[in-house]
Amino acid sequence: MTGPEVVIQDVSVAFGRTEALRGVNARVAPGAITGLIGRNGAGKSTLLASLAAFRKPNAGRITLDGQDPYENAGLMAATCLIRESGDFADLNTGQALALVTSVRSTFSRPYAEELLERFRVPRRRRIDKLSRGQRSAFGAAIGLASRAPLTLFDEVYLGMDAPTRYAFYDELLADYAAHPRTIVISSHLIEEVERMFEYVLVLDEGRVLLNEPADTLRQRGVRVIGDERAVEEFVSGHTVISRQRLGRTVAATLFADMGSDLGADAGRRAAAKGLELEHVSIQDLFVHLTSGQAADPPARAAEAPSKEPA
Amino acid sequence: MFDGREPIYRQIADQIRQDVVEGTLQEEEQVMSTTQYATTFRINPATAAKAFAELIAEGVLYQRRGLGTFVATGARRMLLADRRERYFTEVLQPALEEAARLDIPLESVSSYVERAFALVQQPPATEASGRAATDGSDDA
Numbered sequence: 406m407t408g409p410e411v412v413i414q415d416v417s418v419a420f421g422r423t424e425a426l427r428g429v430n431a432r433v434a435p436g437a438i439t440g441l442i443g444r445n446g447a448g449k450s451t452l453l454a455s456l457a458a459f460r461k462p463n464a465g466r467i468t469l470d471g472q473d474p475y476e477n478a479g480l481m482a483a484t485c486l487i488r489e490s491g492d493f494a495d496l497n498t499g500q501a502l503a504l505v506t507s508v509r510s511t512f513s514r515p516y517a518e519e520l521l522e523r524f525r526v527p528r529r530r531r532i533d534k535l536s537r538g539q540r541s542a543f544g545a546a547i548g549l550a551s552r553a554p555l556t557l558f559d560e561v562y563l564g565m566d567a568p569t570r571y572a573f574y575d576e577l578l579a580d581y582a583a584h585p586r587t588i589v590i591s592s593h594l595i596e597e598v599e600r601m602f603e604y605v606l607v608l609d610e611g612r613v614l615l616n617e618p619a620d621t622l623r624q625r626g627v628r629v630i631g632d633e634r635a636v637e638e639f640v641s642g643h644t645v646i647s648r649q650r651l652g653r654t655v656a657a658t659l660f661a662d663m664g665s666d667l668g669a670d671a672g673r674r675a676a677a678k679g680l681e682l683e684h685v686s687i688q689d690l691f692v693h694l695t696s697g698q699a700a701d702p703p704a705r706a707a708e709a710p711s712k713e714p715a
Numbered sequence: 716m717f718d719g720r721e722p723i724y725r726q727i728a729d730q731i732r733q734d735v736v737e738g739t740l741q742e743e744e745q746v747m748s749t750t751q752y753a754t755t756f757r758i759n760p761a762t763a764a765k766a767f768a769e770l771i772a773e774g775v776l777y778q779r780r781g782l783g784t785f786v787a788t789g790a791r792r793m794l795l796a797d798r799r800e801r802y803f804t805e806v807l808q809p810a811l812e813e814a815a816r817l818d819i820p821l822e823s824v825s826s827y828v829e830r831a832f833a834l835v836q837q838p839p840a841t842e843a844s845g846r847a848a849t850d851g852s853d854d855a
Contacts, residue, residue: 438759575754582750582760600723600758620722620762673809 408435408554408587409469409483411456416465417611418451425451427611428465433587434604438577440619441591443608444695449591450488452608453557456589457486469555482509485553487544489560494533498543501532509551517550520576524569537564545573549580558590562598574601599687609695619687624663626685626693627671630656635678643667646693658685658693723758727766735775735790736798742788746776 411433418426426448433439433456443449454460455467458474458481467474474480493501498521506514521528524542532540541564548558562570578601581588589606592598599605605622607615615622629636636655643666647658661667668674675682685693721729734740747755752763767784770776775790814824 437761571757574757578753578757578760579750582753600756600762603759603761619759620724623722 407585408437409480410435410471411555411587412466412468412471413452413456414466414468416452416455416462416467418448418455418460418462424611426455426462429608429611429613431606431613431616433589433606435587436585437603438581438588438590438601439604439606440595440599440602441589441606441608442593442595442691443591444593446610447593447608447695448611449593449608450559453486453488453559453589453591456555457481457484457557459486483553484555484557485509485548485551486557487548487559487561489541489544489563493543495531497531498526498528498535501543501547505547505551509553511552511554513550513552516552516580517546520546520549523572523576524565538566538569541565542569542573549573549576552580552584552586554586556586556588558588560591560593562592563594570597574598577601595691596686596688605687607691607694614694621662622687622690625660626687626690627659627661627663627667628656628683628685629659629675629680630654630683631675631678631680635680639675639678639680646690647696658689660690660694724762724765724769727752727756727758727763728769731766731770732775732794735786736794738791740786742786742790744786745783746786748783 413429413431413433416426416429417424429448429452441449441452451460455462456469456474458467458477461475469480469484472480474484493504496504502514502517505512505517521543524539524546526539526543526546527535532543535543541561545558545561545565548556548561562573565573574597577588590598590602599619602619605615605617605619606613629639631639631654633650633653633655636657640657640659644660645657646660649656659667663671672682731740731746735742740746746767749760749763749767752758752766753760767776771778771784774787774793776784777787778784811824
């Protein structure tokens with residue numbers, strides 16, 4: 406595993422009276438790809454900017470391998486944050502490449518050139534004259550080719566067209582496999598990317614809602630559909646995060662692990678009562694958990710990702 | 716692909732087992748690398764590695780240092796034996812429980828089984844016929 410040990414302890418960040426992060430505690434799994442998920446304004450960008458030491462938290466502590474990254478040039482060289490807005494506005498693509506080459510020892514210029522070709526980013530044009538999608542693609546190319554031990558992509562693929570997004574995903578996975586590092590990708594659109602995540606960290610209103618292996622989360626959403634009374638009997642004692650009604654039929658979405666919470670015989674018990682059990686995607690689970698209408702929100706969950714036995 | 720409730724690594728492992736049972740993957744044949752898996756199906760390489768680890772522990776796959784991952788000799792026979800064992804508890808048992816719930820008498824079930832079993836013993840000529848000829852252990 407390559408990539409620094411990232412520890413976030415009680416971190417709060419405020420902009421004036423707006424609290425973007427409120428006492429965030431989390432660890433980022435070293436050498437893994439983590440999806441940072443949250444609604445607009447949940448604090449994703451602020452958290453990433455804090456990890457990249459673009460901003461100093463008002464309270465709390467962030468450490469990379471035990472050291473504070475803020476104003477620490479050595480550590481900063483090992484971190485690369487790519488923001489949707491981009492950070493090279495008045496340079497042209499060639500100048501920006503030259504700049505990154507000069508400041509980042511791990512940067513592969515040949516790989517960057519190859520990516521720009523593949524993502525069809527026009528050359529010798531000012532970055533702020535590129536389309537939004539091209540600017541995102543340029544950022545993505547820089548982020549991948551930087552091969553920084555801690556690589557942070559903030560909503561980077563928004564604005565890219567579908568072929569470019571898929572090319573980005575393929576490059577990300579192939580280059581990550583060849584050069585393992587810690588990668589954090591933030592987004593509120595997760596359907597397309599969730600299978601690439603090994604861990605998922607969900608932020609909601611500046612707090613950590615969940616931080617766990619993606620496979621664990623994938624098994625947590627269960628929808629129980631059927632006659633109201635049978636559904637209520639079946640779900641009693643479990644965390645219901647949403648209920649939809651159609652006449653006497655109820656669809657209750659549970660935040661419960663199919664195996665360990667409902668029991669191995671859940672499928673059979675449900676069938677015996679004429680109930681249907683459905684899988685809930687991470688995207689749906691995320692919408693239910695963060696809609697602010699959860700019937701019975703789960704307790705703020707574990708803040709350190711628990712390593713599953715391999 | 717890979718969109719069910721099961722963790723993705725388990726779905727990959729199941730798919731490889733299925734390919735071995737069906738002969739799509741032959742014994743001693745090389746399987747795709749975890750990186751190829753990751754990029755082909757756009758999944759995390761660690762997820763593919765986890766599936767491989769499970770299959771290696773089971774003895775379905777093995778690694779040749781520096782060469783890659785291969786299907787073990789005897790893997791197919793082992794997987795078939797395992798499936799045959801689970802057939803009774805996982806397939807037949809629930810069907811019989813349902814019959815009991817519906818008050819279907821044993822005679823009806825067994826006479827249906829005898830007729831239907833004879834029919835399914837004749838596989839469609841297009842698919843499995845070639846393979847069945849090469850390996851008689853298929854329909855034990």
